[in-house]
Amino acid sequence: MTDKSHDPNQMTGAAMIVRALIDHGVQHLFGYPGGAVLPIYDEIFQQSEVEHILVRHEQGAGHAAEGYARSTGKPGVVLVTSGPGATNMVTPLTDALMDSIPLVCITGQVPTHLIGNDAFQECDTVGITRPCTKHNWLVRDVNDLAKVLHEAFYVATTGRPGPVVVDVPKDVQFATGTYHPPRKSDVHVSYTPRVKGDATQIRKAVALLAGAKRPVIYSGGGVINSGREASKLLRELVEVTGFPITSTLMGLGAYPATGKNWLGMLGMHGTYESNMAMHDCDVMLCVGARFDDRITGRTDAFSPGSKKIHIDIDPSSINKNIHVDVPIIGDCGNVLGDLLQVFKAEAKKPDIKAWWQEIAVWRARNSLAYRKNSEVILPQYAIERLFEATRGHDTYITTEVGQHQMWAAQFFGFEEPHRWMTSGGLGTMGYGLPAALGVQVAHRDSLVIDIAGDASVQMTMQEMSTAVQFELPIKIFILNNQYMGMVRQWQQLLHGNRLSHSYSEALPDFVKLADAFGCVGLQAIKPGDLDGALKEMISIKRPVLFDCRVAALENCFPMIPSGKAHNEMLLPAEATDEATAAAFAGGKALV
Amino acid sequence: MNQPASAYFLEERHDPTESHTLSVLVQNEPGVLARVIGLFSGRGYNIESLTVSETESQKHLSRITIVTTGTPMVIEQIKHQLDRMVPVYRVVDMTLTGRSIERELAMVKVRGGGDNRVEALRLADAFRARVIDATTESFVFEITGNSAKVSQFIDLMRPIGLVEVSRTGVAAIGRGPEGM
Ligand SMILES: Cc1ncc(C[n+]2csc(CCOP(=O)(O)OP(=O)(O)O)c2C)c(N)n1
Ligand SMILES: [Mg+2]
Numbered sequence: 161m162t163d164k165s166h167d168p169n170q171m172t173g174a175a176m177i178v179r180a181l182i183d184h185g186v187q188h189l190f191g192y193p194g195g196a197v198l199p200i201y202d203e204i205f206q207q208s209e210v211e212h213i214l215v216r217h218e219q220g221a222g223h224a225a226e227g228y229a230r231s232t233g234k235p236g237v238v239l240v241t242s243g244p245g246a247t248n249m250v251t252p253l254t255d256a257l258m259d260s261i262p263l264v265c266i267t268g269q270v271p272t273h274l275i276g277n278d279a280f281q282e283c284d285t286v287g288i289t290r291p292c293t294k295h296n297w298l299v300r301d302v303n304d305l306a307k308v309l310h311e312a313f314y315v316a317t318t319g320r321p322g323p324v325v326v327d328v329p330k331d332v333q334f335a336t337g338t339y340h341p342p343r344k345s346d347v348h349v350s351y352t353p354r355v356k357g358d359a360t361q362i363r364k365a366v367a368l369l370a371g372a373k374r375p376v377i378y379s380g381g382g383v384i385n386s387g388r389e390a391s392k393l394l395r396e397l398v399e400v401t402g403f404p405i406t407s408t409l410m411g412l413g414a415y416p417a418t419g420k421n422w423l424g425m426l427g428m429h430g431t432y433e434s435n436m437a438m439h440d441c442d443v444m445l446c447v448g449a450r451f452d453d454r455i456t457g458r459t460d461a462f463s464p465g466s467k468k469i470h471i472d473i474d475p476s477s478i479n480k481n482i483h484v485d486v487p488i489i490g491d492c493g494n495v496l497g498d499l500l501q502v503f504k505a506e507a508k509k510p511d512i513k514a515w516w517q518e519i520a521v522w523r524a525r526n527s528l529a530y531r532k533n534s535e536v537i538l539p540q541y542a543i544e545r546l547f548e549a550t551r552g553h554d555t556y557i558t559t560e561v562g563q564h565q566m567w568a569a570q571f572f573g574f575e576e577p578h579r580w581m582t583s584g585g586l587g588t589m590g591y592g593l594p595a596a597l598g599v600q601v602a603h604r605d606s607l608v609i610d611i612a613g614d615a616s617v618q619m620t621m622q623e624m625s626t627a628v629q630f631e632l633p634i635k636i637f638i639l640n641n642q643y644m645g646m647v648r649q650w651q652q653l654l655h656g657n658r659l660s661h662s663y664s665e666a667l668p669d670f671v672k673l674a675d676a677f678g679c680v681g682l683q684a685i686k687p688g689d690l691d692g693a694l695k696e697m698i699s700i701k702r703p704v705l706f707d708c709r710v711a712a713l714e715n716c717f718p719m720i721p722s723g724k725a726h727n728e729m730l731l732p733a734e735a736t737d738e739a740t741a742a743a744f745a746g747g748k749a750l751v
Numbered sequence: 752m753n754q755p756a757s758a759y760f761l762e763e764r765h766d767p768t769e770s771h772t773l774s775v776l777v778q779n780e781p782g783v784l785a786r787v788i789g790l791f792s793g794r795g796y797n798i799e800s801l802t803v804s805e806t807e808s809q810k811h812l813s814r815i816t817i818v819t820t821g822t823p824m825v826i827e828q829i830k831h832q833l834d835r836m837v838p839v840y841r842v843v844d845m846t847l848t849g850r851s852i853e854r855e856l857a858m859v860k861v862r863g864g865g866d867n868r869v870e871a872l873r874l875a876d877a878f879r880a881r882v883i884d885a886t887t888e889s890f891v892f893e894i895t896g897n898s899a900k901v902s903q904f905i906d907l908m909r910p911i912g913l914v915e916v917s918r919t920g921v922a923a924i925g926r927g928p929e930g931m
Contacts, residue, residue, distance in 0.1 A: 286782060287785070290782065290785060290786060290789055291789055291793050294837070295836075295837040295838075296782075298781065298782075315837055319835075320835075348778060348837050348838060349840075350777070350778055350837065350838055350839055350840040351837045351838075474831075474835060475831040475834065475835065476828060476831035476832045476834075476835055478831070479824060479827055479828075480824075480828055483824070
């Protein structure tokens with residue numbers, strides 16, 4: 161028998177957790193303590209390799225980890241206690257699942273012998289999180305812990321990325337067992353995501369692309385997730401083919417907003433030219449997007465005349481909402497690389513001049529135009545000025561959910577991937593502020609701005625305290641319209657302008673609030689004040705809460721109304737009261 | 752058709768549905784069945800029948816057989832959704848292979864006397880059902896076959912004095928020398 165007391169791989173479960181984090185290169189951990197994770201917190205206290213960021217609510221830890229992950233391409237890591245700690249993580253886990261963000265969440269659990277007894281702070285964490293994780297584990301034996309932790313990192317970060325939960329009972333944290341560093345055999349043999357695309361399918365795709373007269377490339381968050389190389393290849397493909405390109409909300413930045421083939425974002429609040437190009441194209445190349453209902457509008461009228469190519473790492477994304485002609489299952493970057501190679505070898509740039517001329521006509525409609533106003537700050541103008549003010553800075557943008565999110569997507573130009581963090585799939589109000597914290601933790605010297613709404617920001621604003629404690633100089637830029645603007649807009653357009661509970665009667669004084677938290681509060685009320693205040697905000701090296709008072713009743717256009725097709729968009733110039741009423745009338749449902 | 756104003760496009764589709772039998776090979780670990788069932792309930796898929804049992808204890812493998820109905824697009828989705836689960840090794844659509852055998856076992860309790868007893872035994876004989884329990888006023892029959900045959904037998908027993916039925920659900924396997 162060997163003497164195990166000197167074996168460096170003999171350690172407690174709690175020590176294994178910290179050790180595994182270090183072995184996976186984790187530098188930052190977002191968390192909140194409680195009874196069921198105290199042994200792990202004790203280990204964290206006694207080391208300095210992993211920095212723990214203490215949030216103010218577990219939801220904040222989850223979104224912070226999402227922001228961290230999305231801005232770095234590395235997994236975000238979260239540690240929370242059992243019971244309420246775990247249930248507070250349900251929203252960010254679901255958010256991360258919808259947007260394919262790699263998260264590793266470690267939850268404490270009551271001791272194994274108490275599981276099932278309704279013990280204090282017990283909940284069925286693996287049961288509750290099963291539908292909102294890519295996979296989850298309850299570890300009942302300390303000797304399984306190392307394997308499970310390594311597998312958790314592998315599953316979260318490979319294939320279609322997503323959140324995972326490892327639930328560790330307190331007695332397992334105390335127990336001593338054998339740790340081992342990550343190794344291949346830690347992973348289920350049944351888990352084999354496909355990376356390389358089928359060569360025959362790629363050839364078929366190239367043939368379609370080469371013969372296209374009215375092509376469009378439609379890219380999504382999958383390109384961002386695939387890594388920087390995928391964005392580079394996407395840009396090269398656009399260059400080599402000369403095709404127009406649009407993207408989903410999640411895909412912004414993969415192709416630069418100043419790129420000459422850029423059509424702007426597509427979908428419900430996308431540009432006219434991008435939606436028209438999608439509708440009228442003859443060949444559509446979808447890369448790392450999933451034909452979500454905010455993109456397609458009514459599915460039976462979606463791009464009726466096109467052959468569709470779909471590149472996605474998740475086979476279940478293919479043919480889910482829209483039937484495609486050439487599915488290619490694989491990692492976006494990998495497939496784009498192969499596709500480019502074949503295209504360059506066997507095809508040449510098709511002549512699509514006539515198509516670009518059609519697009520130019522749509523562009524000329526100027527679908528993002530808004531009327532200027534010298535009295536009140538229009539939200540679109542505020543974003544434009546914010547964008548101008550941040551030029552030359554190393555900027556990251558997060559958002560909350562609502563009109564401000566759509567205006568940010570429309571009016572802030574993204575040149576690079578990983579710069580835009582927003583809750584797309586789940587649409588989680590309260591995402592942006594903690595996400596900005598996570599981004600700032602990863603990029604200490606960058607300018608990180610949460611473009612917020614007055615309602616959303618109140619969902620997680622306690623995290624300002626975290627920003628102060630950890631000296632994270634995030635900027636919270638509130639487009640304060642004193643309404644849940646997006647809800648109000650729909651009530652106006654769909655419910656006879658009966659503004660049921662979409663007005664916040666008692667908004668806090670945001671400037672004083674900032675002060676109370678130890679942040680800096682700024683305010684702009686007139687268009688003339690804006691530029692100066694923005695400059696000040698950017699120059700302050702502390703967290704800033706900026707109350708930007710904007711027009712209360714502005715609506716977000718363009719918009720694809722009620723169950724209509726892409727070519728039936730409502731443009732701002734035409735959105736008179738009568739036109740709007742007509743577009744939304746007729747008993748059709750709004751998408 | 753007047754639809755209410757909604758945040759979503761309310762589209763009613765009435766594409767024809769099909770019934771498919773899926774064989775799913777999974778790692779036998781805690782929660783794996785909950786995962787599969789949760790997928791069906793969470794995404795609104797139908798389960799007509801579901802059976803599960805460990806089939807290779809050395810390798811901790813279980814085989815789940817699911818009979819489901821849906822449009823061809825939904826059936827495709829179900830297979831992909833199952834296949835991407837971490838503990839799932841393989842999903843085979845037995846209906847698509849066209850070379851599968853499906854069997855179900857049922858135990859059928861019938862109560863009655865006189866002519867009904869005679870009639871029950873006569874029918875059982877015709878269906879090759881075995882008597883596995885008998886009292887002076889009841890029988891329990893064991894019947895094996897495809898689901899249609901089992902259902903037919905049960906229907907015939909109803910007027911004779913059907914008390915209760917316990918069915919295993921469908922198990923399926925492919926014909927020929929190859930495994931799934
Ligand atoms: C957690 C959560 N609850 C409710 C909603 C529904 N919702 C979508 S936008 C919105 C209003 C957002 O208001 P605000 O943050 O002020 O943004 P604005 O639209 O005014 O720019 C609401 C309530 C949501 N998306 N998330
Ligand atoms: Mg608002």
